[in-house]
Amino acid sequence: MLTSMRSFVVCLLATICVPVFAAQVIVPAPPELSAKAYLLIDADTGKVIVESNADEVMEPASLTKMMTSYIVSEEIESGRLTEDALVLVSDDAWRRGGSASGSSTMFLDPRSEVRVIDLLRGVIIQSGNDASIALAQHIAGDESAFADVMNQQAQLLGMNSTNFENATGWPAEGHVTTARDLAILARALVNDHPEHYALYSEKYFKYNGINQPNRNRLLFRDDSVDGMKTGHTESAGYCLVASAKQDDMRLISVVLGTKSDSARTQDSQKLLSYGFRYYKTYTLYNEGEAISDARVWKGLTDKVSLTVNSDIEVTIPRGAHKSVKAVTRVDSIIEAPVAPGQILGSLLLKLEDEVLAEYDLVAATKVDEAGFFARTWDSIMLMFEDDEEAASE
Template sequence: MRFSVARAALVLAHLFILVTPMAANASQVIIPAPPQLAATAYLLIDADTGKVIVEHNADEQLPPASLTKMMTSYIVSEEIYAGRLQETDLVRVSDDAWRRGGAKSGSSTMFLEARSEVPVIDMLRGVIIQSGNDASIALAQHIAGSEEAFAEIMNQQAQLLGMTNSHFRNATGWPAEGHLTTARDLAILAKALINDHPKHYALYSEKHFKHNGISQPNRNKLLFTDNTVDGIKTGHTEAAGYCLVASAKRDGMRLISVVMGAKSENARAAESKKLLAYGFRYYQTHKLYSAGDELGSARVWGGDPKELVLTIDHDILATIPRGGAKNVKAAIETNANIEAPIAKHQPLGKLKISLDDEVIVETDLVAATDIAEAGLVDRAWDAILRLFEE
């Protein structure tokens, strides 16, 4: 591919102004080392850009305990979205769900009564807020016929989401051989919960839920101490330790933290708080461009008109250290031999955003409009002109 250096230089100067005024004395921003947590594995990401801000053992396969229920609730939401399930549908509580997950099981429970029928939306609250094993099993059986069959759906969904290091054996997170995931995969799942099903994600911020005359608080302590936290889920078994996936939004920036294998209920909350505080203190999510922004123009040989506008078809966001925007640079690469016809949104070059000489975003530059072929005479004249451009 050949590139028009002169044209790129002209547009590049324009892009610098669009991203940030370039300071003559721009220098690298100093960021302190991230906190080291008392946990087996942890991860902090920018939910909008996917940028990893802090990680430790993020790809180590570990038992997730009740963090498993994030996938259970995601599948319930997917079923509702697809029209195969309604929030008002009644779910029958089997004797098996009551025995293994109910009041006498000694595990976290919604206190469902055996053979009762409960609406899907209440069951979903029981899974999310009360971490009910009975509700998780009942929903799994209602959707797939058995918890084993539901686990297969969980694994298929995990692959679709890109959770390549996860394998589920049940809907609850009850210890089982091979029932494992990673901090990174849980962050992927958290993003999907937030972005794909925002209505149901709002349930994760509810602090209490009452069923069968019994009111239980949400086990996520951060909901009660930090009003910017709106989710997500706790988990605990002897094998998994104390776990928490949390998310918070401040000043337009959303972070997701994952802490696995903390020593206590208080510790998982405190360690998660450290991660979130670090991310919000030292980083920002910057919107550099909006979809449809005109970023330059390009010559179209044999086209009518002969110039087209270059744009992007999605917003460009980047996670940048606070105070580091002055070090952001943009560059474009365009094909020097663009020929008509051109279709709207057709890729015609690259936009590269760099921070301190590291490329942090690379995306296609696309045509803003269709460009038709010019008439025979104009095409012939362009062919002659191109001889002098070679």
């Protein structure tokens, strides 16, 4: 039986034949920012649009609370916690994070019982250290054990340069992350727990008679912004992870280490405006869409349609989709039986010299084996195929 494989290439987009004098999409250079590190990505595709020092290890300050809230949402989704469960506010949580601490606080009363959902709002909207500590102690017994949970979750998400020492972001040796890791966490918040991500868009939260505004100023000046979280300590500087959605495109920006609240807001706005103005996410193929056909030997039919297992989306400069080149590579010898979803080749997407992505091409339907005589005939024909291949080599 023939074991050698060869590939044939099929150009799927007419633009593969665009002449060299075709107009190029012009994208200006990204804006210059004052932040020490920053990143802009598409939330759906994960495409990095702009980055600078995105892998530099830095202090996250209260951006830490994004992970605190993520774990609370995970606990609720798993059934180990409910939104209406009551949490006892310990003296320790009040002392280190309450009104007496001088830090950002929800103004919880010591030894009071507070609903989980209210504490979650306190963490997200008010950046309450007391709420963060109370939730950490309720879930894991103490804050140190909760930090272990945070680190385990960070590894599961692929935040490989992150280490948490507490639930609040209070400065501690070894409490670090990167802009890239924070973008990963932000995507997870949006995609994994949309019902709780909605809390990040709330502009005010009143508790214990005190109404506090969300510290994310972008919520009050840009209707497309619906999250996420600010952070600030003297050593970390002013930080902001922001997310905005226009039409079907969501962007996430991460800005770390600016010198003021206004600077982090302006830098974030510049990134988001640049991304929306010059980039767009295009759906090039839909799940199950027939992309090509492949020859099948020894089957009841001699062809099978090839498709992809999920929608194929790419984030590229606006208008550049007309210049995307799609190339299929299909195994030349495919023998029945063929199962639906069986990988039979690959689809490569390119924009100029950049490889955008590569995907598996799979069988859209099954192909059963033919009868004895048909299989025998195809076996004979395959010998000629083998001879032609050897001669061409």
